[in-house]
């Protein structure tokens with residue numbers, strides 16, 4: 598299992614996003630948080646910005662849609678060339694149909710769960726997805742503390758993916774740092790989103806490397 602670290606540009610300088618993407622060119626993908634001010638109490642960026650980022654980014658874009666009505670809006674992000682498009686289970690009307698649309702548009706389909714959303718209703722749908730995102734904070738803002746109460750769900754998700762035999766990535770997002778990443782890795786996560794831990798560091802690439810090393814070591818035992 599290879600570990601991936603995806604820095605979240607939510608913590609980057611929004612006036613200099615092209616340069617901010619260059620700072621993380623050694624990461625596996627850039628995590629792009631799309632918030633609509635309805636699904637979460639924050640408003641960030643949308644399709645035109647994702648299209649512009651896609652044109653200059655040295656690494657793939659992984660879009661995390663924290664929006665209402667993803668059935669309507671998510672496919673355009675796949676068509677814009679995002680490598681991954683993750684929508685929230687709580688917001689989707691027809692998650693299977695939407696996942697199939699995303700895959701048909703050439704993207705990896707991801708399903709995200711807020712901290713209080715149970716995994717179990719979605720276990721039978723795993724085959725429709727390339728990635729499961731277990732939120733480790735309440736979505737909406739960067740810089741929040743990692744919620745340890747989500748660790749049992751990460752463990753159950755890893756067990757469900759293992760039992761299914763499917764190639765589904767298990768991503769965690771929120772409060773991931775050098776002090777919390779090992780706990781998440783031990784619980785079974787293999788893709789780590791980190792915003793403030795990467796962009797808050799002077800050496801962003803060094804922070805990515807350090808996180809990758811810590812997670813890889815924690816996974817090994």
Ligand code: DX5
Pocket residue numbers: 605606607608628630661734735736737738739740741770771772773790791792793794
């Ligand atoms: C939160 C976003 C996260 C956020 C993580 O709603 O989905 O991707 O950028 O930021 P940190 O790593 O600072 O918690």
Ligand code: ZN
Pocket residue numbers: 605628629630661770790
């Ligand atoms: Zn996110």
